[in-house]
Amino acid sequence: EPEVTQTPSHQVTQMGQEVILRCVPISNHLYFYWYRQILGQKVEFLVSFYNNEISEKSEIFDDQFSVERPDGSNFTLKIRSTKLEDSAMYFCASSGRKLAGGLETQYFGPGTRLLVL
Amino acid sequence: QQQVKQSPQSLIVQKGGISIINCAYENTAFDYFPWYQQFPGKGPALLIAIRPDVSEKKEGRFTISFNKSAKQFSLHIMDSQPGDSATYFCAARPLDNYGQNFVFGPGTRLSVLP
Numbered sequence: 196e197p198e199v200t201q202t203p204s205h206q207v208t209q210m211g212q213e214v215i216l217r218c219v220p221i222s223n224h225l226y227f228y229w230y231r232q233i234l235g236q237k238v239e240f241l242v243s244f245y246n247n248e249i250s251e252k253s254e255i256f257d258d259q260f261s262v263e264r265p266d267g268s269n270f271t272l273k274i275r276s277t278k279l280e281d282s283a284m285y286f287c288a289s290s291g292r293k294l295a296g297g298l299e300t301q302y303f304g305p306g307t308r309l310l311v312l
Numbered sequence: 313q314q315q316v317k318q319s320p321q322s323l324i325v326q327k328g329g330i331s332i333i334n335c336a337y338e339n340t341a342f343d344y345f346p347w348y349q350q351f352p353g354k355g356p357a358l359l360i361a362i363r364p365d366v367s368e369k370k371e372g373r374f375t376i377s378f379n380k381s382a383k384q385f386s387l388h389i390m391d392s393q394p395g396d397s398a399t400y401f402c403a404a405r406p407l408d409n410y411g412q413n414f415v416f417g418p419g420t421r422l423s424v425l426p
Contacts, residue, residue, distance in 0.1 A: 198356075228413065238348075238356060238401060240413040251413050286355050300346075301414065303355035 197221045199304035203288050207310045208277055216272045216307045218287030227270045228288040228301065229262065231255070238286065246271065277311045284308050316404050318417030325424050331389040333420045335402035338383065342404040346414070347387050349377065350399045360387070380394070392424045 200219045208214050218234075219226050229241040237253055242252040244262055261273045270289075288301040335345075344363055348356035357415045362369045362376040362385065369376045375388040387398055389425050391400045403414040 237418040238403075238414075241413070243413050253413070259398040280401075288355075300358055300361070303357065305355045306353075 197302075199287055199289055199302050201285075201304040201307050203307060204305065205308045206219075207312065210311055211276050214274050214277055214309065216268045216274075216285050216287075216309070218272070218289075218297075218304055219268050219303055220270055220287065220289030222268070223250045223287035224291045224302075226250075226290045227262075227264070228269055228290075229272045230286045230303075231283040232286065232287065232306075233283045241272075241285075274309075279311050282309055291295070315401060316415050316417040316422070317406075318402050318420060318421060322421040323423070325392045325396075325422065327392065327394060327424055327426050329392050329424075331392045331396065331422055331424070332386060333386065333400055333402070333422070334386045335417050337404050337415075340383070342415075344361075344402050344405040345376070345378065345385050347374075348401045348403060348416075350401065350419075356401060357419045389422075391392070394424045394426050397422055397424050402417075 199221055200267055204218045206214055227244040230238050232238045239255060240253050242256045242262055243250045247264060259275045263271050270287060284306045286306045287304040290301045319334050323331060336337045347359045348363035349359045350356045360371050360376055362378050364380050367378050373390045376385060378385045399419045400419040401419045405414050
């Protein structure tokens with residue numbers, strides 16, 4: 196069964212450093228997302244991406260964040276200058292073309308645990 | 313209006329019992345309501361989902377009940393098993409041209425005792 200993959204599984208970085216989290220969405224999917232989950236808290240939407248541009252972003256997704264689809268398979272989240280509060284699990288998700296009736300399913304990757312020291 | 317409320321925060325059920333988790337929303341533009349199951353250290357996995365045009369959907373031991381007028385929906389897990397022990401998130405998707413971002417509830421940690 197196709198799945199979303201993410202690398203690395205764990206990332207430790209110093210405050211102020213840049214990190215790039217990588218995702219390989221399911222191959223025929225068109226919509227891509229990043230979410231984060233601070234330890235013990237709920238999943239929070241960061242950004243959605245479609246047709247090579249951001250379609251929606253939350254207030255969490257400030258100027259320190261950026262996303263890119265550098266080639267036909269990867270989808271990346273960059274945090275330019277990490278802060279302590281960026282420590283969280285970051286999930287990538289993807290979904291396919293709308294089905295008849297508008298049902299869409301998002302498939303989540305296993306996550307990257309980011310720890311900012 | 314973008315919030316999804318979820319209760320209880322945690323739930324302990326005996327093996328074979330029924331687990332019930334409730335969610336409520338305010339935004340009438342929400343039109344898709346999935347439930348996700350998350351095991352420790354893993355990403356959320358879609359369990360079951362419902363649209364507002366039906367009041368109930370059943371898949372195996374999992375049932376979603378949907379009350380459109382009350383803006384509430386719930387997950388019922390029949391014959392709960394220890395392997396069902398996980399955190400469950402309800403979610404809702406606002407109607408939008410492009411937006412397919414989901415608003416998640418805070419989660420319910422379910423423990424099923426053997």
